[in-house]
Amino acid sequence: MTNRLPWWVxxxxxxxLLLLTFSIYGADRPIGASTYVPYAASLIFNxxxxxxxxxxxxxxxxxxxxxMLLGVLFGGFITSVFITKTFRIMILPTAWKMxxxxxxxxxxxxxxxxxxxxxxxxxxxxxxxxxxxxxxxxQMAISAMIFGAVVxxxxxxxxxxxxxxEKVA
Amino acid sequence: MANVVFVINDENATVVxxxxxxxxxxxxxxxxSVALVFLIGVIFGGIIQYTRVxxxxxxAGFAMLKDTIVPKMLFMTVGLTSIGLYxxxxxxxxxxxxxxxxxxxxxxxxxxxxxxxxxxxxxxxTGPVSIAEGRIDVLIGAIGGLLGGLVFTLYxxxxxxxxxxxxxxxxxxxxxxxxHEDLTTLIFGIALVIISIAIPxxxxxxxxxxxxxx
Numbered sequence: 001m002t003n004r005l006p007w008w009v010x011x012x013x014x015x016x017l018l019l020l021t022f023s024i025y026g027a028d029r030p031i032g033a034s035t036y037v038p039y040a041a042s043l044i045f046n047x048x049x050x051x052x053x054x055x056x057x058x059x060x061x062x063x064x065x066x067x068m069l070l071g072v073l074f075g076g077f078i079t080s081v082f083i084t085k086t087f088r089i090m091i092l093p094t095a096w097k098m099x100x101x102x103x104x105x106x107x108x109x110x111x112x113x114x115x116x117x118x119x120x121x122x123x124x125x126x127x128x129x130x131x132x133x134x135x136x137x138x139q140m141a142i143s144a145m146i147f148g149a150v151v152x153x154x155x156x157x158x159x160x161x162x163x164x165x166e167k168v169a
Numbered sequence: 170m171a172n173v174v175f176v177i178n179d180e181n182a183t184v185v186x187x188x189x190x191x192x193x194x195x196x197x198x199x200x201x202s203v204a205l206v207f208l209i210g211v212i213f214g215g216i217i218q219y220t221r222v223x224x225x226x227x228x229a230g231f232a233m234l235k236d237t238i239v240p241k242m243l244f245m246t247v248g249l250t251s252i253g254l255y256x257x258x259x260x261x262x263x264x265x266x267x268x269x270x271x272x273x274x275x276x277x278x279x280x281x282x283x284x285x286x287x288x289x290x291x292x293x294x295t296g297p298v299s300i301a302e303g304r305i306d307v308l309i310g311a312i313g314g315l316l317g318g319l320v321f322t323l324y325x326x327x328x329x330x331x332x333x334x335x336x337x338x339x340x341x342x343x344x345x346x347x348x349h350e351d352l353t354t355l356i357f358g359i360a361l362v363i364i365s366i367a368i369p370x371x372x373x374x375x376x377x378x379x380x381x382x383x
Contacts, residue, residue: 004219004220004221005216005219005220006220007220007222007238007241007242007245007370008241008242008245008365008366009220010216010217010219010220010222010242010245010246011241011242011243011244011245011246011249011365012245012249013212013216014213014216014242014246015245015246015249015250015253017209017212017213017216018246018250018254019250019253019254019257019263020209021209022254022257022263022264022266023257023262023263024261024262024263024264025262026201026205026209027200027201027205027206027209028199028200028201028263028264029200029266030266031209031213031294033292033293033294033297034293037293037314037315037317037318038318038319038321038322039191039318040315040318041315041316041318041319041322042319042322043184043187043188043190043191044184044315045175045319046175046177046178046179046182046184046187047175047176047177047178047322047323048175048176048177048178049178051176052176052322052323052325052326053325053326054321054322054325054326055322059194060194060198060200062191063190063191063192063194063195063198064194064195064198064200064206066191067191067192067195067203067206067207067210068206068207068209068210068213069210069297070207070210071206071207071208071209071210071211071212071213071214072210072211072213072214072217072294072297072298072301073210073214073297073298073300073301074207074210074211074214074301075210075211075212075213075214075215075218075298075301076214076215076217076218076223076297076298076299076300076301076302077214077301077302078211078215079214079215079218079219080218080298080301080302080303083218083219084218084219084221086218086221086302086378087302087303088302088303089303089305090303090304090305090306091304091305091306092306093224093225093226093229093290093304093306093375094225094226094375094376094377094378095225095226095229095230095290095373095375096225096229096290099233107306108306108309110288110289111288111289111306111307111309111310111313112309112310112312112313113288113313114284114285114286114288114289114310114313115285115289115296115309115310115311115312115313115314115317116313116314116316116317116320117281117284117285117317118281118282118285118286118289118292118293118310118313118314118317119293119313119314119315119317119318119321120278120281120317120320120321120329121277121278121279121280121281121282121283121284121285122278122282122293123278123317123318123321123329124274124275124277124278124281124321124329124332124333125271125274125275125277125278125279125282126268126269126271126274126275126278126333127268128282128292128293128294129243129286129292129293129294129295130292130293130294131268132268133243133247134243134246134247134250135266136267136268137247137251138246138247138250138251138254139251139254139265139266139267139341140251140255140341140342140343140353140354140357141267141268141339141340141341141342142270142340142341142342143267143268143269143270143271143275143339144268145342146270146272146275146276146279147275147278147279147282149279150275150276150279150280150283151279151282151283151286152283153283154279154280154281154282154283154284154287155231155232155283155284155286155287156232156234156287157283158232158283158284158287158288159229159231159232159233159234159287160233160234162232162287162288163229163232163233
């Protein structure tokens with residue numbers, strides 16, 4: 001049996017973390033996880049904020065999420081090595097082999113393309129699973145509910161047509 | 170892409186200098202100390218890793234309707250947080266940070282995001298956790314994401330801002346039921362918790378991982 005927390009324990013813990021982050025004793029802001037990406041791009045490519053106005057919009061949240069991201073990488077690494085013992089260098093997910101194909105080239109190609117459009121999509125909508133679905137819905141924001149409904153629909157339609165119904169391997 | 174020239178900020182600053190600037194921005198902001206923000210990240214990454222909801226089998230599996238752990242955990246999280254947060258805000262212990270209803274952006278962005286999430290089997294919060302546990306395909310996805318972020322930043326003023334359209338305001342559900350805000354919140358929160366329990370639990374097992382653990 002896999003060493004992991006039940007979904008409801010995860011839900012309770014995540015809820016506690018969200019409330020801590022929202023509270024004035026914590027960070028007095030929501031959790032978000034997509035603004036750091038364009039901000040990191042602006043740092044890596046050394047873009048000038050006076051030419052590209054978007055950098056000024058995202059400087060503060062992008063920095064906050066960037067520091068949080070370093071924590072996420074650290075927390076994920078430690079947990080995978082010492083608690084769940086699931087750290088493994090891998091390219092092909094098991095279910096990709098089962099329902100798509102066994103080609104590393106195909107997986108790498110689709111990962112790159114989907115990573116690209118995922119960030120374009122998140123920035124167009126102004127948030128992702130963390131910012132909209134978790135933090136936004138917890139404030140009962142209509143924007144988050146629209147995003148959540150559209151994402152669920154396109155996620156499930158893609159799942160239906162992109163992957164094979166039956167196992168291919 | 171042959172002749173794209175970026176307008177560069179400071180020629181002498183190295184990427185490390187600029188990363189320190191990022192940390193400085195947090196020090197000078199009022200959203201918690203650097204240590205606290207880092208700790209929030211550690212716990213966030215730890216919860217996601219320990220529940221294994223960052224796995225391809227969980228997220229792409231949900232897209233294929235062969236796994237329901239992700240929606241169960243998400244609805245449980247949101248149901249509990251919505252009630253707690255509402256009363257914390259009421260007591261002055263937290264504030265609203267509501268995102269605007271930019272309808273075009275939400276719909277076009279939501280479609281792109283959903284398609285990508287089904288294919289990558291990650292989202293921007295769970296992806297870094299998978300990279301931290303050694304998943305190379307997700308690292309490639311992150312490089313794609315960085316380029317997506319670059320393109321969005323470069324063409325925000327000329328294209329994406331227009332594509333997103335105008336904001337229709339920052340409405341929240343209780344605004345629509347004036348006079349019954351407390352009740353609306355309780356019904357919303359309790360309904361989501363009930364949904365999270367009611368969704369049938371189905372799982373797409375990763376046989377390779379189970380086998381390796383013995």
